[in-house]
Amino acid sequence: MSARTAAPDAIRPTDFLGIDHLLSEEERGIRDTVRAFVRDRVLPNVGDWFEEATIPRELAKELGDLGVLGMHLEGYGCAGTSATAYGLACLELEAGDSGIRSLVSVQGSLAMYAIHRWGSEEQKQEWLPRMAAGEAIGCFGLTEPDAGSDPGAMRTYAKRDGDDWILHGQKMWITNGSLADVAVVWASTDEGVRGFLVPKGTKGFTTQDIHKKMSLRASITSELLLDEVRLPASAMLPEANSLRGPLSCLNEARYGILWGAVGAARACFESALDYSKTRMAFGKPIASFQIQQQKLANMALEVNRANLLALHLGRMKDNGQLRPEHVSMGKLGNVNAALDVARTARQVLGANGITLEYPVIRHMNNLESVVTYEGTADVHALVVGGALTGIQAFR
Ligand code: TGC
Numbered sequence: 001m002s003a004r005t006a007a008p009d010a011i012r013p014t015d016f017l018g019i020d021h022l023l024s025e026e027e028r029g030i031r032d033t034v035r036a037f038v039r040d041r042v043l044p045n046v047g048d049w050f051e052e053a054t055i056p057r058e059l060a061k062e063l064g065d066l067g068v069l070g071m072h073l074e075g076y077g078c079a080g081t082s083a084t085a086y087g088l089a090c091l092e093l094e095a096g097d098s099g100i101r102s103l104v105s106v107q108g109s110l111a112m113y114a115i116h117r118w119g120s121e122e123q124k125q126e127w128l129p130r131m132a133a134g135e136a137i138g139c140f141g142l143t144e145p146d147a148g149s150d151p152g153a154m155r156t157y158a159k160r161d162g163d164d165w166i167l168h169g170q171k172m173w174i175t176n177g178s179l180a181d182v183a184v185v186w187a188s189t190d191e192g193v194r195g196f197l198v199p200k201g202t203k204g205f206t207t208q209d210i211h212k213k214m215s216l217r218a219s220i221t222s223e224l225l226l227d228e229v230r231l232p233a234s235a236m237l238p239e240a241n242s243l244r245g246p247l248s249c250l251n252e253a254r255y256g257i258l259w260g261a262v263g264a265a266r267a268c269f270e271s272a273l274d275y276s277k278t279r280m281a282f283g284k285p286i287a288s289f290q291i292q293q294q295k296l297a298n299m300a301l302e303v304n305r306a307n308l309l310a311l312h313l314g315r316m317k318d319n320g321q322l323r324p325e326h327v328s329m330g331k332l333g334n335v336n337a338a339l340d341v342a343r344t345a346r347q348v349l350g351a352n353g354i355t356l357e358y359p360v361i362r363h364m365n366n367l368e369s370v371v372t373y374e375g376t377a378d379v380h381a382l383v384v385g386g387a388l389t390g391i392q393a394f395r
């Protein structure tokens with residue numbers, strides 16, 4: 001049979017381009033397991049968590065049992081999956097809520113990765129198995145009240161005192177801050193920027209949650225206060241001594257986000273598609289109007305394009321070809337695309353688009369955090385611009 005006459009697969013609105021066929025059986029299996037968890041455990045509850053601005057602590061243990069915490073890391077109780085499989089998990093988690101994906105990103109790609117990449121063998125043995133199981137939660141403190149996009153301007157410092165370190169300063173906007181059993185805190189020292197493991201309850205270390213957030217409400221965001229905190233030498237991550245330490249962790253988390261954004265976009269698109277087929281106006285389903293079909297077509301295009309970009313970058317990462325500049329392009333493009341899809345979907349839902357009865361405004365509001373954290377869209381545009389022109393435009 002010629003290619004022309006071969007019956008094409010039917011178009012599936014939820015996988016228009018048949019991207020599923022590009023995944024291995026193992027990848028589809030991991031994707032389906034995470035999708036089922038989100039369907040059964042997250043979706044029935046997340047509207048309430050968002051409204052109440054909370055996330056149940058026990059979810060960390062359940063995510064550990066699911067095997068997604070540090071799943072792309074090797075050893076120490078981590079699953080050692082491919083980067084693509086990790087990305088697919090992030091996509092499904094964020095189709096539930098960006099807050100759930102954040103919990104997993106911060107745990108696996110920031111806190112665990114920092115210890116895995118820059119920590120001592122003792123630090124890895126002490127923390128990673130419990131963190132992979134979700135028995136211990138980690139957070140990652142880089143941002144400060146006056147140092148966000150420019151972490152090199154941090155004021156938190158650590159100085160040696162005999163064999164000990166004294167750590168002093170303040171970190172702001174820290175996901176999982178007050179939940180965490182261990183905070184990875186980055187500080188300026190005479191030897192460059194260094195990371196410290198600060199266990200909960202250490203004298204002088206307190207947290208304060210940030211309230212009145214209108215975004216990422218199913219996630220705890222805190223301030224970390226470090227008042228002359230005395231730490232043993234063994235608390236310092238020995239292998240990191242410049243901004244490269246924390247920035248290398250950000251590459252990992254940004255990679256997860258560029259996948260996760262596809263999930264948030266997909267959830268918004270599917271909600272709008274369903275709604276448009278049943279909502280009647282002027283005697284017809286609104287899906288029958290050309291303007292609405294154009295919106296649906298554009299949303300489908302953005303979701304599929306973002307998904308293909310994520311998959312391409314995932315394959316590059318698995319082949320060892322992914323550079324931070326590629327990650328910046330992915331985060332910039334996919335989060336912006338997801339925001340466009342969410343805003344369009346919200347309009348398709350009319351007044352229902354503003355309630356938590358539907359997932360769309362929750363995703364739309366969450367994405368305002370996602371486009372800001374892990375490097376704002378401006379920062380990533382400047383990283384890409386720098387790679388294109390050879391001119392660094394941050395300063
Ligand atoms: P620059 O002078 O360019 O570099 C300093 C050192 O870092 C190295 N480097 C990198 N290494 C690994 N990966 C990268 N992406 C790197 N970018 C730079 C560089 O080679 C150098 O190394 P060395 O050994 O020579 O010292 O640094 P800069 O101060 O000019 O800054 C560059 C810039 C603006 C791109 C960077 O500061 C940046 O990315 N800013 C954004 C900050 C940010 O993204 N913060 C995120 C905080 S964590 C968070 O938001 C968690 S939310 C999680 C959730 O809930 O999901």
Ligand code: FAD
Pocket residue numbers: 106140141142143145147148149150172173174175176215216221369372373374375376377378379382393394395
């Ligand atoms: P600023 O850096 O003050 O930027 C303000 C504006 O100026 C932005 O639009 C920015 O794009 C623009 N701008 C800055 N510099 C330039 C430039 N050179 N050229 C052009 N424009 C520029 N941080 C952590 O360390 N750990 C966490 O777990 C964490 N979780 C977070 C969770 C949430 C919900 C949020 C909202 C933030 C979180 N952050 C976390 C902080 C986040 O990384 C920062 O908010 C982000 O890096 C931006 O910093 P800023 O808010 O200080 O903005």
